[in-house]
Amino acid sequence: PEVRGIADVDVGAARRLAGEIGVSRVSDDCRELLAAPDIDAVLVCSSTDTHADVVIDAATAGKQIFCEKPLDLDLGRIDAALAAVRRAGVRLMLGFNRRFDPDFRRVRDAVAAGAVGRPELLRITSRDPSPPPAEYVKRSGGMFLDMTIHDFDMARFVMDDEVEEVFVAAANLVDPAIGAAGDVDTAAIVLRFASGAIGTIDNSRRAVYGYDQRIEVFGSAGMVANANRTPHTAVHADASGFHAALPLNFFMERYSEAYAIELAAFVAALRAGTEPPVGGEDGRRAIVIGKAAGMSVKSGRPVRLSEVEATTAATAATGALA
């Protein structure tokens, strides 16, 4: 595969990247590139609020599509985008990069191979090294749709199961500005799966020791869990103890290998003419879980995913009436 063009509303940024990787076509309007007949597929990496429109335009132009998560924060717009993709008969892959991390992949493969028997408990620890600016939090849809969404997708992926109910206990402990922006930065989440299995996720926007990304699946025949990756394995012992390295600090270091594998998987699926390994429906479901999480925080009780769908349908109906 070859990069044939780069579009960015900040055309200077597009030019810099194009220069670095030796690409000649640059634009400030992605529709210009979508019109190019020598472009087969597009990577949609723009800001979240543009994803749905770009995906619809790309699908309409007959391009194969890789879109960074989330597809959109609004289920109606997600459904519109998915419908456009279906109508156009193109492929859409959602950028849940962690599915391609070798450690998580190994956990999932072990579960799929029956290494833990029937999965009964899932435990995800997902803590960022430091919080984003409160400004970002406002636009991103909040912690559940921006950060935890990866964990919701991972829960479905490693368990090969669907979430039915979500309960959240959340708090604003890290940065008051995040609270002022109406969001939380610390949470414990309980998931109920269709199979009867139960999962927990714990999130924090600030782990001073770095990016903490661990998964554990426990079942009738055992347990499988990964550990964090470190930049080196050296351990130093002195009179005060044994000292080991911090984890790789954030997603650019932790998931660099995953990003490469992810793109290779997208290309491989296009070449084979098969469905990409993460589809639009996966993107939608993670958003539904995230919305249920938000509703749980507001209501202080567990929320079933069917309630999110019902609310959406009701809103859509109201919208239709208005």
Add this chain to the structure above:
Amino acid sequence: PEVRGIADVDVGAARRLAGEIGVSRVSDDCRELLAAPDIDAVLVCSSTDTHADVVIDAATAGKQIFCEKPLDLDLGRIDAALAAVRRAGVRLMLGFNRRFDPDFRRVRDAVAAGAVGRPELLRITSRDPSPPPAEYVKRSGGMFLDMTIHDFDMARFVMDDEVEEVFVAAANLVDPAIGAAGDVDTAAIVLRFASGAIGTIDNSRRAVYGYDQRIEVFGSAGMVANANRTPHTAVHADASGFHAALPLNFFMERYSEAYAIELAAFVAALRAGTEPPVGGEDGRRAIVIGKAAGMSVKSGRPVRLSEVEATTAATAATGALA
């Protein structure tokens, strides 16, 4: 300290133990020993339903008391026992043995010393190697009052904080007989603390790899966590992987050191004339959390501890009227 007598309703069992450790006084009625003027303190290790009565009798007899958890399953009877202890002016220590485990103690000491800053998230994993008979489950008060009660106490201990609300997602996945007896065997529990911190506990009655007892406290300045103890540290590598030992199988192995330290702490407190390190109120609070957990399972929503107290007061009032 010297063991001066052993009472057991199964007097044969009392005689066997007395023979092993060289004790001459044996009885099938503990009140006989409670009447002995040369006995200063008693260890109440009988079945749960007798604890409150024996504690009341022992307190009335002026003995110092160590009582295995739980004091009782009924808050009214617990309060009666605690009142008897207070009236008699004797000391009462509750047998939360895990507080004396060197690993958990280290975790708690690190938290108390500020090593994690302000505690924000607690994570307790507590899984038994294999389920008890369903018959036992019926008499024991169920998983929350029999097994998780240790975790509830541990939560208070390591966080040095009070639980205010409990949410439970539980299931009967391990043994149908446990479900038939009206209990659960798998659970994810969310705790809210007075400080605003949040905790999770995950429980299973069956971990095929052995007794899984881990605690992690995460806070504004870091994290502290223990690992399971193993009978040996040897690792074996062959063409299929690296293989390490299972954890110590169950509480008799895992907590053998804790039991010894616990009794020494009881004796030391009596000699120093100070309050024992785990008091009757600690025993009561763990029961209240356990009852809230049960109410959460029944109601499907988070339950505040104040609701348990209100229910108890109402029941007591009804009882007073009757």
Add this chain to the structure above:
Amino acid sequence: PEVRGIADVDVGAARRLAGEIGVSRVSDDCRELLAAPDIDAVLVCSSTDTHADVVIDAATAGKQIFCEKPLDLDLGRIDAALAAVRRAGVRLMLGFNRRFDPDFRRVRDAVAAGAVGRPELLRITSRDPSPPPAEYVKRSGGMFLDMTIHDFDMARFVMDDEVEEVFVAAANLVDPAIGAAGDVDTAAIVLRFASGAIGTIDNSRRAVYGYDQRIEVFGSAGMVANANRTPHTAVHADASGFHAALPLNFFMERYSEAYAIELAAFVAALRAGTEPPVGGEDGRRAIVIGKAAGMSVKSGRPVRLSEVEATTAATAATGALA
């Protein structure tokens, strides 16, 4: 088994210990106790230079004998003691306590069970937390006969093989007073076994992080290795790294369990009427390896154990002539 008497040239020390453990018979002369008909077995824990004489006296008195290592530093005196034991038909167990450490035992059992196939390489790390006084070094026979002797015995034990040749590269890096006393405090030792396998031992009299006691056996089908034991398993993460506990500091902590198992094995062998698990010949062989190590340091070349025996025989012959 019951302790029936304690003899110590420092009779005050004997009295203090007797008081602690409730023993009434105390003496400043062990021969007094050896004459007692109600004593079946003796534990010889006096200073090294007295071991051979006490063992001979005890054997002559028909007592079963546990003797702390080494039996003696002189092979002629060792042989005399072993002959006395044989003549008397009593059992003699040598106190190589590390054979009873659960971790080393597991390594050895794995090797014996074929888990590593044919053993090819052995690696022992044996480092003390801090050096003994130079005064002690002079009397103890030096590092090889006092400290490394445990590693020499362990090499024979885990490999179930005999050492044939020893090469040592040693130095005085830790404490100049040890060098002034004619000894070394740092060494790398290479062992050649009868089977063709090769082993290394590295020693230091000072590991600032504590007692470092690790063994690794590598063979045609894999590897088995232990790790150091720590007082707790808690790990603390902060912005500077992950921090874990130091090993148990020295032999009293590291091998407390081994000492208890060792004595139980002695008693069990006596009761069963079988050979104790560590015999006089084991004690002798470790000394021969230690002497070969000393000869290697002096000569700067590898030394075969047969050279030690030849030297001893020559000395004995000379002594016989004199």
Add this chain to the structure above:
Amino acid sequence: PEVRGIADVDVGAARRLAGEIGVSRVSDDCRELLAAPDIDAVLVCSSTDTHADVVIDAATAGKQIFCEKPLDLDLGRIDAALAAVRRAGVRLMLGFNRRFDPDFRRVRDAVAAGAVGRPELLRITSRDPSPPPAEYVKRSGGMFLDMTIHDFDMARFVMDDEVEEVFVAAANLVDPAIGAAGDVDTAAIVLRFASGAIGTIDNSRRAVYGYDQRIEVFGSAGMVANANRTPHTAVHADASGFHAALPLNFFMERYSEAYAIELAAFVAALRAGTEPPVGGEDGRRAIVIGKAAGMSVKSGRPVRLSEVEATTAATAATGALA
């Protein structure tokens, strides 16, 4: 930097690689490329016996040179090549790739920063997953010049010290064909450093659990050690134990990152006009240690590096006379 041409006596192989990476100039004679004025630097990756000639030709042509280890197996030819490089005033970097491995680099940096105080003991474990064909062993100069040479260089690198004496206990335990070819496949090596520190290396040509590459440096103030890298961090627990991944299988996986860093360091040194981080003298010294190791195996005694130099000088003198 840009690859401007590829030469290989197997010109088909050169063409395939050129096609893969988009290079147009291909030759079966490296002298053709050495004559090209638009080529600044060359990577010498041909078979060992051609290294010296190609380096001399490249130096004469004024090219900057990266040469895979070893420069040659003959000290006379190494000296001739180094002299040619000096005369030409070009830079020469030797391909000791392990110096660029992040784990070993961290160990070395910790030692250089004083984290272990004065280094006293070094321990290198270096075991290949499976032996090379005996045919290769014959041409490669044998285990010490082909495999252990990396460890000899690593010893100098992490200790920042020079080896003065080598003792080897070696055996042919893995493959009889290796023995028939006059080589060994299993070894324990003791190094004496100029500082007085002591090191051990253990080697095997076959570790069934994969490539075992560990270093430990122990000193007056502590210890630093690395662990093996694994393809994933997942651990699986079942009723038989805890199971973890094998190490990355061999040098292509283990050192892929190191190779990239190594080449970047070569380019960076050329651009900065500084000496490359591994020079010709480093290549020569590792060979001298390797030859001393071979002499130790033959003679059964420790060999000083000065003996190797004396032998070489004598041979050179004889050669000059002949």
